[in-house]
Amino acid sequence: MRDSNNADEQLSGWFEKYGPSVYRRARYLLGNDDDAREATQEVFIRAMKAQRTFEARAGVHTWLYRITTNYCLNVLRDRKRRKELWEENMSDSGQAVPFTQNVESVMLLRRLLSEAEAQQARVAVYVLVDGMSHSEAARYMKVSRRTVGNLLERFKKWAEARILEEKEGE
Amino acid sequence: MAHRDLDKLFSTARSDCPSDALLDRYHWRVLDDELQQSVSAHLHDCPMCRQRLEFREKGFHAFDAARPEAMLDVIRSGLNKGVFSTLISGIFKTPLRIATTAVGALVLLVSLVFVLYSYNNVPGASSSGMRSMGGLELRVFVERSGRVSEALSGDEFHPGDRLRFKVSLPHEGFVLVVGQEDSGRLYRVFPIDSGKGERMQSSISLLPGAVRLDSSLGKEKLLLVLCSQPVDIHMLSSSGHSGIEVPSGCISSIFELNKTKVP
Structure with a gap:
């Protein structure tokens, strides 16, 4: 039973240390506590199940960041399919929406992320949402800095066109 | 812009x-x-x-609404399968253990064959509409006031309870979970965005997503359906208060909810 006890200790340790960060990130990207809890649970289940294949060099936090980003982007895409994105309830606690943003811009962000191409959406989260430098994002995405720049440029062009298209449709 | x-x-x-x-x-x-x-x-x-x-x-x-203890409970529950695998891998560490395990496995296999043979000879037994003896199981976890616990079929549930499901599948196939209201009406539970069954491997899995119980009261049923062919909610028929008929070639497992007012 020692193996399972060790695994449980590791889970508790990781959860206490990294859990709030995973939760905060999921809550911001998904917009409510129910989905953030769901995401945190799924991220840790996936992480604990896949820990043998995890690259120790990258660091646990980098690895969890990556799983959380991918999971949340998938949820946003699923929501898009269910046409629920516009109907979601926004948190009024103020903590889910960072300091410099308003509710409308966060809603717009989620909608764009739900429609964008997967790699472009990831780069947008790392650079535009998290505020990472291109080098930092490149490390998290395991691509070159140049690729980050190209993906970001494509995302921005696409997002501008998408916003314009919407304005014209109003 | x-x-x-x-x-x-x-x-x-x-x-x-x-x-x-x-x-x-x-x-x-x-x-x-x-x-x-x-x-x-x-x-x-x-x-x-x-x-x-x-x-x-x-x-x-x-x-305020994070409920870390409740989340940890769900994570531990989702990892049960992993713990089982760890224990199994631990058994295979020495040749002696391998030999012991082989004998044990043989005894288990003979017992299983005997049980399956006995089951298949029960008069009137068929795969349709019956709980599989091969391990098809629907487990229900309820989150109430921040605490998560496993519920048993027939337990009391209340409006607002949040449910998650864990399924044990004896073989690969298309999985559908439907609910049946007291009136007999069927509604989909999993997959959440489609009435069609999702193809899954033989495994014990925590299903993605959760459902929140509405305000209606009374007895409801949840039915886990596993079919070798694609299955759709429209292929199931409600037989009033007595149950749900599933297509031929499918097996199913029922979980009963007794929905009462919040005390």
Whole structure:
């Protein structure tokens, strides 16, 4: 039973240390506590199940960041399919929406992320949402800095066109 | 909207502020000394980032609705299969254990064949509409007032309860979970965005997504259906209060909910 006890200790340790960060990130990207809890649970289940294949060099936090980003982007895409994105309830606690943003811009962000191409959406989260430098994002995405720049440029062009298209449709 | 407006729109901090990831790593003290000092210097001059750091220092206490203990319960429950695998792998560490295990497995296999043979000879037994003896199982976890616990078929549930499901599948196939209201009406539970069954491997899996019980009261049923062919909710027929008929070639497992008012 020692193996399972060790695994449980590791889970508790990781959860206490990294859990709030995973939760905060999921809550911001998904917009409510129910989905953030769901995401945190799924991220840790996936992480604990896949820990043998995890690259120790990258660091646990980098690895969890990556799983959380991918999971949340998938949820946003699923929501898009269910046409629920516009109907979601926004948190009024103020903590889910960072300091410099308003509710409308966060809603717009989620909608764009739900429609964008997967790699472009990831780069947008790392650079535009998290505020990472291109080098930092490149490390998290395991691509070159140049690729980050190209993906970001494509995302921005696409997002501008998408916003314009919407304005014209109003 | 120009590019720079997009930057302003999405960014959670000023461009010269540390990223979320960097601030997290500063908080965990895993940065090298030079970077740790550089972030410290920034924090000294930036009240917004000090606020971001204070938020991190509160951990889960920063979120009223986080319920970390309840989340840990669900994670542990989702990892049960992994623990089982670990125990099995531990058994195979020495040749003696392998031999012991082989004998044990043989005894288990003979017993299983005997049980299956006996079951198949029960008069009137068929795969349709009956709980499989091969291990098809629907387990239900309920989150109520921040606590998660496993519920048993026939237990009392209340409006607002949040349910998650774990399924044990004896073989690969198309999986559908439907609910049946007291009136006999069927509604889909899993997959959440489609009435069609999702193809899954033979396994014990925590299903993605959760459902919240509505305000209606009375007896309801949840039915886990596993079919070798694609299955759709429209292929199931409700037989009033007595149950749900599933297509030929499918097996099913029923879980009963007794929905009562919140005490």
